[in-house]
Every structure is written in C-alpha cells, then in structure tokens.
Amino acid sequence: MSAIVKISNLDKYFGRLHVLKDISLEVQPREVVCIIGRSGSGKSTLLRCINFLEEPSHGTIEVDGLIVAGGEKGKEHRQLVHDLRLRTGMVFQDFNLFPHMSVLENVIEGPVTVKKMDRAKAIELAEYNLNNVDMLWKKDEYPNRLSGGQKQRVAIARALTMEPRVMLFDEPTSALDPELIGEVLTVMKKVALEGMTMLVVTHEMGFAKEVADRVVVMADGEIIEDAAPEELFETPKDARTLALIERYRSGSN
Amino acid sequence: MTAVTQKPQAELLYEAQLRKERIFRTHVGVTWLVLLMTIVFFFSGQNFLGIKTISLDNIFITENLAFIAGGLGETIRISILSILLAMILALLAALGRLSTFPPFYALSTFYVSLIRGTPLYLQIFFFFLALPQIFPAWATVPGLWAGVLALGMNYGAYMSETFRAGIASVSKGQREAALALGMTPGQTMLRIVIPQALRFAIPPMGNDFIAMTKDSALVSATGFVHELMWRATKVGRAQFNNLEALIVAAVFYWGLTLILTYFQNRLEARMSRGDR
Numbered sequence: 001m002s003a004i005v006k007i008s009n010l011d012k013y014f015g016r017l018h019v020l021k022d023i024s025l026e027v028q029p030r031e032v033v034c035i036i037g038r039s040g041s042g043k044s045t046l047l048r049c050i051n052f053l054e055e056p057s058h059g060t061i062e063v064d065g066l067i068v069a070g071g072e073k074g075k076e077h078r079q080l081v082h083d084l085r086l087r088t089g090m091v092f093q094d095f096n097l098f099p100h101m102s103v104l105e106n107v108i109e110g111p112v113t114v115k116k117m118d119r120a121k122a123i124e125l126a127e128y129n130l131n132n133v134d135m136l137w138k139k140d141e142y143p144n145r146l147s148g149g150q151k152q153r154v155a156i157a158r159a160l161t162m163e164p165r166v167m168l169f170d171e172p173t174s175a176l177d178p179e180l181i182g183e184v185l186t187v188m189k190k191v192a193l194e195g196m197t198m199l200v201v202t203h204e205m206g207f208a209k210e211v212a213d214r215v216v217v218m219a220d221g222e223i224i225e226d227a228a229p230e231e232l233f234e235t236p237k238d239a240r241t242l243a244l245i246e247r248y249r250s251g252s253n
Numbered sequence: 254m255t256a257v258t259q260k261p262q263a264e265l266l267y268e269a270q271l272r273k274e275r276i277f278r279t280h281v282g283v284t285w286l287v288l289l290m291t292i293v294f295f296f297s298g299q300n301f302l303g304i305k306t307i308s309l310d311n312i313f314i315t316e317n318l319a320f321i322a323g324g325l326g327e328t329i330r331i332s333i334l335s336i337l338l339a340m341i342l343a344l345l346a347a348l349g350r351l352s353t354f355p356p357f358y359a360l361s362t363f364y365v366s367l368i369r370g371t372p373l374y375l376q377i378f379f380f381f382l383a384l385p386q387i388f389p390a391w392a393t394v395p396g397l398w399a400g401v402l403a404l405g406m407n408y409g410a411y412m413s414e415t416f417r418a419g420i421a422s423v424s425k426g427q428r429e430a431a432l433a434l435g436m437t438p439g440q441t442m443l444r445i446v447i448p449q450a451l452r453f454a455i456p457p458m459g460n461d462f463i464a465m466t467k468d469s470a471l472v473s474a475t476g477f478v479h480e481l482m483w484r485a486t487k488v489g490r491a492q493f494n495n496l497e498a499l500i501v502a503a504v505f506y507w508g509l510t511l512i513l514t515y516f517q518n519r520l521e522a523r524m525s526r527g528d529r
C-alpha cells in the first residue's frame with residue numbers, strides 16, 4: 001500500500017527562525033496520526049505546510065499522488081497549491097466559521113464557490129454531513145448562536161463536504177470548555193471510523209490512545225519519535241517524550 | 254437568607270437607575286422644547302413684556318415655501334447618487350491600499366492624498382468650471398453629474414479609511430478558512446472578507462451620508478444644481494428676504510437630518526445586535 005500523504009525533507013523558516021528541520025513523514029490511507037509536542041515545537045506549522053497555508057521553504061508535499069514543491073512561485077505553482085487544498089480539509093482551533101452565513105451556507109460555500117457544484121446537490125451533501133455531526137437541526141442558525149462544541153462540529157462538516165482525501169485538525173478542542181470537548185472528539189472518532197485519513201495535532205492523550213494508529217512527537221522542529229500509541233506511551237524512547245507524557249499525566253500541557 | 258434579600262435589592266437598584274435615566278431624558282426633552290420655543294418666539298414679531306422680537310415676512314415665506322421645498326428632492330437625489338459613487342471609490346481605494354501590487358497601492362494613496370489635500374469647495378468648482386476648459390464636451394453634461402462626481406470623489410477618499418478598517422477587522426483565521434477550502438484570494442475577498450467589512454462599515458457610512466446631505470449645499474454655489482440651498486439663496490437675494498429664505502432652508506436641512514439620524518440609530522442598534 002502506498003502512502004496517501006508523503007512529506008519529504010520539509011524545511012520551514014520564519015525569517016531566520018528554523019521552525020521545521022528536514023521533516024519527512026508518511027501517512028497511509030485510513031490512518032489516524034496524532035501529533036504531540038510542546039508549545040512552539042512546530043506542530044501547527046507542519047500541519048499548515050501540508051495545505052500551504054504556510055509556504056514550505058524547501059521540500060515537497062505529496063497528497064494522493066499530487067506532488068507540490070515548496071519555495072516555488074508562479075501561476076503553475078498556484079494551481080498546484082489550489083489542487084492540493086482540494087485534497088485536504090482543515091479544522092482550526094478557533095473554528096473560523098463564517099459569521100455572516102448560516103450553518104448551511106457555511107457548509108455549502110466550498111462546494112458551490114470552489115467546485116461550482118449545483119446548489120441543490122451541495123445542500124444535499126451538506127445536510128448529509130451536518131446530520132453526521134448531529135448539527136442538521138441547527139442548519140439555519142448563525143454561528144454566533146452556537147456553543148463552541150457545536151461550532152467545531154459544523155466546521156468539521158464544512159471540511160468534510162469538500163470530500164477531501166485527508167483531514168488536518170489543529171488542536172480542535174483546545175478552545176473548548178472541558179464539558180464540550182467530548183462531543184467533538186466523538187465526532188472525530190466517527191470520522192476516523194468511516195475511514196478518513198487524519199492528521200491531528202492534539203493534547204488529548206485519551207483520544208490519541210484510543211483512536212490514533214500512530215503518534216508522532218515533535219520537539220524543536222523535528223520529529224523525535226513516531227510509534228503506535230501503546231508503544232509510545234508505555235516505552236517512550238526519547239527522554240523528551242517521557243517528559244511530555246509526564247506533563248500530560250500531571251494534568252498540565 | 255442573603256440570597257433571598259439580595260435579588261430584590263438588585264432589582265430595586267436597577268429600577269432606580271432606570272428612573273434616573275427617565276428623569277434625565279425628560280429634562281433634556283423639556284429643555285430642548287424651551288430652547289425651540291425661545292427661537293420661535295424670538296422670530297415671532299410679538300411684543301412681549303416690553304421685548305420687541307424680530308418679525309419675519311410671512312407673506313414671503315408662504316409664497317416661496319413651495320419653491321424652496323422643491324429643492325429637497327434634488328438635495329436627496331444628489332446625496333444618494335454621490336454616496337453610491339463614494340462607496341464604490343472607497344472600496345476600490347481601500348483594496349488598493351491593501352494591495353501588494355505597487356501601482357494599485359500608489360493609485361489609491363495618490364487619490365486619497367490629492368482629495369484630502371484640497372478643499373471640497375475647490376473640487377466642486379473644479380468639476381463645474383475648470384473641467385469644461387479641458388473637455389469642452391463636459392460643459393453639456395447636466396450640473397447634477399458634476400456635483401455627484403465632486404461629492405462622490407471627495408467622500409470616497411475619506412470613506413476609504415472606514416473600508417480599510419473594516420477589511421482589517423476581519424480576522425486572519427477567516428481568510429485561512431476560506432483558502433483552506435480552496436477559494437482563490439479573489440473569492441476569499443469577495444465572499445468572505447468584504448461582506449464582513451461592509452457590516453463593520455455600514456454604521457459610519459450612515460454618518461457620512463448624513464454629513465453629505467448638508468455638504469451638498471456647496472454645490473449650489475456653482476448655480477447649476479437647483480437644490481435646497483440654491484433655491485433659498487435665489488429667492489432670498491432677489492427679494493432681500495435672505496433671513497426668511499435661509500431659515501426655511503435650515504428647517505428643511507435640520508428636519509432631513511433628524512429623520513436620517515433616526516434611521517441611522519436604528520440601523521446601528523440592529524447591526525450591533527450581531528448576526529446579520
């Protein structure tokens with residue numbers, strides 16, 4: 001089986017700051033990979049390089065056979081980035097629903113505007129996905145009338161309605177009140193069980209243990225460990241991984 | 254026990270607060286009325302307790318009221334057309350100001366600087382009197398359009414700042430969410446950023462519109478647009494009744510402003526309530 005996501009020799013600089021250092025990572029179809037690491041280790045930057053919200057300085061990103069090299073310019077490159085973004089869906093920490101659109105309008109916006117999908121067909125698809133995250137009953141509501149957990153579920157439906165090949169989650173539950181985290185994790189687990197390939201930056205160790213096939217540990221812009229969750233949490237090889245796990249156990253990030 | 258007594262007390266305080274606000278508003282209202290009555294009395298021509306007040310030429314007023322009022326429509330027309338032009342120019346100037354393409358940025362800042370650096374009065378005369386010297390054909394264009402062009406360009410330059418602030422008020426996350434969905438930068442601007450920026454900019458634009466209805470009076474100086482001010486000065490000068498004519502015009506402007514302010518306040522209240 002060949003990888004659906006393949007990150008090769010990825011470097012990212014912010015000015016002089018070397019944030020990602022020669023990262024290579026492969027993700028197989030249907031795999032769920034959790035990315036953990038201390039604040040500032042480069043987790044978000046890695047995720048955002050995959051859909052070129054951050055332009056990689058060097059290296060290539062491959063998603064479902066489409067290879068895009070970082071550090072390029074021009075029309076052709078922009079087209080490649082566009083195609084890459086159609087293959088990836090992203091869920092943000094602070095939801096970023098469009099406040100001037102209802103829930104349903106948020107979800108059909110991508111298919112209608114980007115894919116030029118017929119509106120009726122987009123609504124059908126959107127309603128299916130909203131139902132899947134149990135938010136169909138709020139389809140005519142505006143985002144500012146939803147709880148954080150509800151917003152995030154809509155954001156997940158919005159990304160899924162674009163029918164991406166891989167979903168990227170950047171700390172999807174970090175902005176939520178503790179009692180709302182569960183509903184979002186439940187939805188994510190459901191998406192994983194339906195066979196979606198997922199990369200998830202998270203501090204939720206329970207989720208990582210239960211749902212992830214692999215856990216990747218980052219420190220100072222490098223991947224320091226990459227293993228199945230049981231293995232990683234039971235017998236961490238790197239002292240920094242152990243320290244990280246200890247921190248999570250003691251309840252703080 | 255305290256919880257039981259506390260709630261009524263909070264309510265009492267709230268009621269006292271409401272009462273205070275009501276009393277304040279009543280006093281303000283009464284004082285307004287008194288001031289208004291004083292002005293009316295001042296121009297009533299009555300002899301009162303030995304004070305001889307100014308008497309207006311009522312016959313002039315009744316004879317010319319309809320003529321002056323006939324300019325109201327033109328005042329409103331020129332204001333609406335000008336604000337529409339101003340909105341378009343302001344949006345373009347704001348986008349230029351945010352553009353990373355040097356010519357667009359330069360064009361926008363040049364336009365804003367030039368307009369802000371010269372008097373509105375001069376700009377109006379420029380469009381009416383100087384432009385035909387360059388383009389003789391322009392002289393045949395109705396005066397209304399020269400006025401709209403001058404007012405629209407002037408207000409557009411000032412309003413571009415409102416638009417720019419509105420666009421800047423849309424968070425980076427909104428753009429990123431749109432880009433992540435695969436939208437082009439143009440689609441992101443048009444479908445996500447500008448609608449939210451407009452929502453932010455509409456209340457200040459209401460204020461600009463109110464200001465414009467009054468600045469439209471400047472257009473009268475050219476003699477080509479027969480709006481309120483032009484009509485008032487025409488009949489006032491002709492019959493040496495400038496006092497009466499200007500009072501009539503002032504009442505119309507003031508009334509128009511009060512009506513527009515009422516709608517502006519309602520709009521602002523609705524916008525601040527959130528969704529939509």
Ligand SMILES: Nc1ncnc2c1ncn2[C@@H]1O[C@H](COP(=O)(O)OP(=O)(O)OP(=O)(O)O)[C@@H](O)[C@H]1O
Nearest residue numbers: 014015017019037038039040041042043044045046
């Ligand atoms: N746009 C940017 N410009 C400059 N520096 C940046 C930018 N974005 C991130 N950085 C820096 O890059 C490093 C990695 O940041 P990143 O956000 O990827 O970390 P993270 O692992 O996601 O951290 P956190 O857990 O706090 O979200 C940090 O030192 C950060 O300050």
Ligand SMILES: [Mg+2]
Nearest residue numbers: 043044045171
């Ligand atoms: Mg992060």
